[in-house]
Amino acid sequence: MPVVLQHASRFFDSCHARFNNVHVWFGRSLALVFILSLILIQTNELGLLPLFLASHIPTNLFQAVHIVFTLVLIVEIIEMVFVLPKSFSRAVGKQFEIFCLILLRHAFNELVHFSGVLTLADHVDPVLRIMADGFGALVMFLLLGVYFAARRPLQRFRDLSFLEGFVATKKLLALVLFGFFLGVGVFNGVCVVRGISLIPFFPACYTALVFADIFIVLVAQQYFTFFPSVFRNAGLAVSTTLMRIGLSAPAYYDVLLGIVAICFAVGIQLACCFWIRFVDQGKDRRDVVREA
Template identity: 35%
Template sequence: MNLLLVVGQVYQPLQHFWESRRTAHFLSVALVWVFVASMVLAGVNYLGVFRLRGLWGQVHFLQAVEISFTLLLLFEMISLVFVIPQSIANSIGKQIEILSLILLRSSFKEFSHYNFAVPLQSQLESVYKMIADGVGALFVFLLLSVYYGLQRHRSITQEGADKQQFVALKQFISLLVLLTLLAMSGYDLYHMFRLGVWVQSADRFYLILIFADLLFMLVAFRYTLHYPDIFRYSAFVLVTVFIRFSLLAPAYYNALLGLFSVVFAIAVVYFHSLFTDGRLRYLRNPAPPE
């Protein structure tokens, strides 16, 4: 119990810091400066003023958007950490938000490879990939509004010690995810400076989220054994698995799998509410004994 108290003392200041207006302003300024710095690097490389080594020498103008989007994606991943303790439904919603940004980033990545000096006909494959990822992101965004509109939060614990303990355990899981994310980001930076190759770890982050959701589900079983809640938590873990598959899938299939993940999440929320409402009506008006 003392450990959970320490977790709360660490988590709450971090959450307050990350969600403060000052931090939001700082992150906005950081994104602008990263974009400007990328454009300056691209200008230096384009003019050939002097030769830069490694990745620095490969930056070009169209890539500046992709670099800024990658940093924005990292910020959204950190924000997800502070959504996890609220509810697993909100956590899944945030994961879907990040999925839409990943699809947009993938579209911009294709755009960064576009060569305006070459006829469009010879680059149609790249354009088709851009369109597929962009349209996929748009439909994910549209379906996300349906997902949030169908949500009806029900607490699985009563007010008091059980609820406080449950929240503290979720905060502990969130801190583990945050430490893992920071470690992966640090490794990506080391890999970039050491080998001159940037590898985005978004797909690995979703692998961590699968285990975090599983742990979250097992912790929830300590406080509820009601079948609809067990099904809901387990199905939400499967949503994260589907999103992970979409990140590993090739072009075109990634957007389709992403859309399927969102539709599946919507179905889980809708049918869980339908089942719960029917169960409540049955408990209030039980059938007469035969």
């Protein structure tokens, strides 16, 4: 294995260990962040904050929900980076998990159209979008359970050391992705301070993930020659592309594309299970008969 991949692998493992500690601490801090956000927003609404600070803080209390859900999604994105080297299908599943949370975040974002009191009067459109995003996330969550239940190893290796180079390559790719996500986050932070338009963070992340998934599919060709493995990896990359398109789609279409993407991924998994159970095992039995 090249020296670059060895160093990247060790650095990745070190970052992963540190992230686990930070993740526990961050989870305990979310409630505090939510309370502080509510206090700051309410203070700003009363006009008690200085002008240089007030311009960067919203005045709608429901924005506090948006803030904490954004933080949750950022942590999930980072966690997905550390899942990437373990299993391609698991990493794609993690992307679907994040998409479900994004839909729920969209549902909470609709609350900013309400002025303090949650009523249906004059708010039919936001309520319909909340229902669409909420039920869309629920359907995707249920299908995600089927997706994970249908995961099966398609190709087994007697010598797992053969895959060390592949795993190390994915760890290097994960580090590159993490650097990209961090760069976009820092750039958006600078944009907030300067008052200029931001790069849409999650669409940018998913665009990078589409290219990363395609790269993994190509690299996997050196290690996985079994046709169902090749088909599954390429098919799952198509599903992540549909997810990326869904992130930029208008209301309702984003939910529809997300459900289509997870249905396609579930279909890929079930088709591979069918192939393993009936086609490949049947082939083995026929070969035994011929040899006899």
